[in-house]
Amino acid sequence: MYCNQCEQTAKGVACTTIGVCGKDETVADLQDLLIHALTGLALFANEGRQKGIVDENTDRFVMEAVFSTLTNVDFDPERFVKLLEKTVELREAMKEKVAAAGGKTDFDHPAATFTPAGDLDGMVEQGKELNLIPSLDSDENIRSLKQTLLYGLKGIAAYADHASILGKTDPAVAGFMYEALAALLAEGLTVEQCVAVAMKAGEINLKTMELLDAANTGTYGHPVPTTVPLGHRKGKCILISGHDLHDLELLLKQTEGKGIDIYTHGEMLPCHGYPELKKYEHFYGHYGTAWQNQHKEFPNFPGPVLFTTNCIQKPRDEYKDRVFTTGLVGWPGCTHIEDKDFTPVIEKALAMDGWTDDVDNGSVMVGFARNAVLGVADKVIEAVKNKDIRHFFLVGGCDGAKPGRDYFTKFVEQVPSDCVVLTLACGKFRFFDKDLGDIGGIPRLLDVGQCNDAYSAIQIAVALANAFECDVNDLPLSLIISWYEQKAVAILLTLLSLGIKDIRLGPSLPAFITPAVLQVLVDTFDLKPVADNPEEDLKAILG
Numbered sequence: 001m002y003c004n005q006c007e008q009t010a011k012g013v014a015c016t017t018i019g020v021c022g023k024d025e026t027v028a029d030l031q032d033l034l035i036h037a038l039t040g041l042a043l044f045a046n047e048g049r050q051k052g053i054v055d056e057n058t059d060r061f062v063m064e065a066v067f068s069t070l071t072n073v074d075f076d077p078e079r080f081v082k083l084l085e086k087t088v089e090l091r092e093a094m095k096e097k098v099a100a101a102g103g104k105t106d107f108d109h110p111a112a113t114f115t116p117a118g119d120l121d122g123m124v125e126q127g128k129e130l131n132l133i134p135s136l137d138s139d140e141n142i143r144s145l146k147q148t149l150l151y152g153l154k155g156i157a158a159y160a161d162h163a164s165i166l167g168k169t170d171p172a173v174a175g176f177m178y179e180a181l182a183a184l185l186a187e188g189l190t191v192e193q194c195v196a197v198a199m200k201a202g203e204i205n206l207k208t209m210e211l212l213d214a215a216n217t218g219t220y221g222h223p224v225p226t227t228v229p230l231g232h233r234k235g236k237c238i239l240i241s242g243h244d245l246h247d248l249e250l251l252l253k254q255t256e257g258k259g260i261d262i263y264t265h266g267e268m269l270p271c272h273g274y275p276e277l278k279k280y281e282h283f284y285g286h287y288g289t290a291w292q293n294q295h296k297e298f299p300n301f302p303g304p305v306l307f308t309t310n311c312i313q314k315p316r317d318e319y320k321d322r323v324f325t326t327g328l329v330g331w332p333g334c335t336h337i338e339d340k341d342f343t344p345v346i347e348k349a350l351a352m353d354g355w356t357d358d359v360d361n362g363s364v365m366v367g368f369a370r371n372a373v374l375g376v377a378d379k380v381i382e383a384v385k386n387k388d389i390r391h392f393f394l395v396g397g398c399d400g401a402k403p404g405r406d407y408f409t410k411f412v413e414q415v416p417s418d419c420v421v422l423t424l425a426c427g428k429f430r431f432f433d434k435d436l437g438d439i440g441g442i443p444r445l446l447d448v449g450q451c452n453d454a455y456s457a458i459q460i461a462v463a464l465a466n467a468f469e470c471d472v473n474d475l476p477l478s479l480i481i482s483w484y485e486q487k488a489v490a491i492l493l494t495l496l497s498l499g500i501k502d503i504r505l506g507p508s509l510p511a512f513i514t515p516a517v518l519q520v521l522v523d524t525f526d527l528k529p530v531a532d533n534p535e536e537d538l539k540a541i542l543g
């Protein structure tokens with residue numbers, strides 16, 4: 001195996017024997033083989049697009065399959081076998097349609113004719129032989145850019161999948177997915193060509209996140225500022241993790257009147273702000289922090305845990321029997337709920353003790369997405385004009401286990417009192433419970449939402465730029481981004497495609513970026529790694 005798609009990759013180079021995330025060689029080889037098979041399908045689907053062929057089932061399947069290879073989503077080898085078989089089945093069906101429409105079908109790349117072995121072991125062998133990442137290109141810089149593109153595509157697939165679950169799709173997104181997957185197979189690309197496709201990925205990701213925003217707010221209303229208890233109350237309980245709002249709604253409906261309280265974990269925290277979710281009386285509070293702490297936190301939660309998407313870690317034996325998965329997330333040996341009937345989770349909750357006391361651990365505020373923030377835009381603009389607010393910092397992105405991530409905690413702690421911090425995604429758990437007070441009634445810490453709500457943060461920045469009649473880069477706004485998995489890569493590409501400069505990225509730069517590619521990013525976008533300490537960055541930004 002050779003995987004370096006996430007920030008915690010072994011030795012800052014690549015995981016080659018076992019993933020730091022727990023992904024073993026079997027799953028790594030199957031995931032690589034799946035990407036290979038999908039590039040083959042993409043050759044035909046991309047050609048099909050030129051002939052006006054749009055197959056919604058294929059579009060949806062490809063998003064699910066690509067999303068399944070994102071870090072900390074699916075660790076179950078059997079599911080990859082099925083995805084591989086289905087990919088080739090859909091490829092052959094697409095090939096027939098393309099042929100019937102008079103399109104090109106004689107692609108000579110091996111991905112176009114790939115046949116999976118008859119069993120899991122055979123497929124693992126094929127994945128090993130393929131050696132996907134090293135084989136992407138012989139030129140290390142082109143390979144680096146192709147990896148950037150591939151990982152950005154994984155992020156796009158995640159957002160597209162979330163949006164389509166709530167009925168929002170755009171054929172242009174899948175069309176680009178095919179074009180870009182096919183581009184991974186192209187030989188002789190230049191750096192400029194690769195950068196251009198990566199920038200287009202950023203644009204398409206913005207479109208995809210806009211779809212997801214419309215899906216979430218259209219279904220559940222615009223988030224409103226909401227206080228969320230961090231303690232618990234006596235009673236049976238279920239913890240829900242991941243990012244999927246629809247799964248949460250189904251769980252809330254299925255547990256109504258059963259005497260079970262629902263608690264959010266990780267990226268589900270912002271769900272408390274949605275009117276159509278917060279209306280449930282048994283949707284009680286939030287438990288725990290970011291994904292990397294689940295080994296410490298889950299043993300102490302007296303109920304089952306339902307995972308809806310990333311980030312799952314290998315469940316410890318002491319709680320494995322009460323971890324359930326649904327949707328694309330999977331861990332071998334954990335009960336997977338395919339049909340969204342959460343009865344096994346409910347039965348588990350009823351069989352367990354639940355909380356036996358009431359504990360007040362304080363609370364946090366969520367719900368400062370674009371509608372809420374722009375609803376008080378006048379106040380914000382006036383505060384900036386009066387110099388009550390000097391600067392905005394967007395401190396957000398993924399969390400992770402690296403010790404260097406305390407940079408983000410210290411950064412927020414040291415932000416001067418006349419500055420506002422916007423945050424989103426699970427990186428917020430480094431400081432989410434800090435009381436930063438307010439500036440003239442505007443809270444100094446505003447939780448915009450999940451990583452899935454990056455669109456909302458971008459819209460806030462664009463609206464401020466419009467109000468001040470300036471470019472986003474001329475706003476008193478700085479982006480301090482923490483990354484871990486590939487949704488962050490997609491968001492970064494979006495920010496770059498919007499021409500946003502001077503982003504500080506940490507805790508370390510991606511292992512898949514070569515020095516030459518980094519130089520292109522520095523020269524074009526002033527992208528920089530976070531400094532060793534926040535004082536240095538704050539001084540550089542605020543002068």
Ligand code: SF4
Nearest residue numbers: 003006009015019021
């Ligand atoms: Fe390693 Fe990250 Fe790949 Fe897991 S996803 S194998 S930790 S690089």
Ligand code: SF3
Nearest residue numbers: 311398425426451484
């Ligand atoms: Fe976090 Fe996995 Fe990226 Fe959604 S939950 S931001 S890491």
